[in-house]
Amino acid sequence: MSIRSVLAATAAEYTAGxxxxxxxxxxxxxxxxxxxxxxxxxxxxxxxxxxxxxxxRAAVAALAAGLLGTAAGGLVMVTSGGGIGTGNGLGGAIVALAVGLVAVLLGGLALGRSRRAP
Structure with missing residues (x-):
């Protein structure tokens, strides 16, 4: 097997996406x-x-889980190779970002309320 054939096969796989x-x-x-x-x-x-x-405690757990979910969803979104419907997780990453943001908002709201309570 020559170097040219190996490079050609690698280039073909790379350009195919x-x-x-x-x-x-x-x-x-x-x-x-x-x-x-x-x-x-x-x-x-x-x-x-x-x-x-x-x-x-539940407010802090909500903040932590929401931040982790948002970060993981963002990571999947950035690294997905195709569009929605290709099976690379882009649609799920968008949902994870939205749900994680809701969790962060709820956790922040509950944490703010718990600080004001006597």
Whole structure:
């Protein structure tokens, strides 16, 4: 095998771009988006409980989970190779960003309320 054929094959793979993931396969982008969205949902649940009960620990948990979910969703969004519907997790990353932001807002609201309470 000559060097030219190896370089030509590598160049052809590089210019073809990322392939779309299969319908039922779990790509790294999909898995990352799912984890980010679950972190965001956990933050929303903790934030809702913190707002309802003015619990400081739940507010901090909501802030932490929301920030982690938002960061992970942003990371998946930046590193996804294709558009929405290619199976690279871009749609899930957008949802994770939105849910993580809601968790951060709820956690911040509950934390602000818990500081004012006697």
């Amino acid at each position: 990322p392939a779309a993931a299969g319908t039922y396969s779990m790509s790294a982008g999909r898995a990352g988006a799912i984890v980010a969205a679950l972190l965001g949902v956990a933050g929303v649940v903790a934030g809702g409980l913190a707002v309802a009960r003015s619990a400081r």
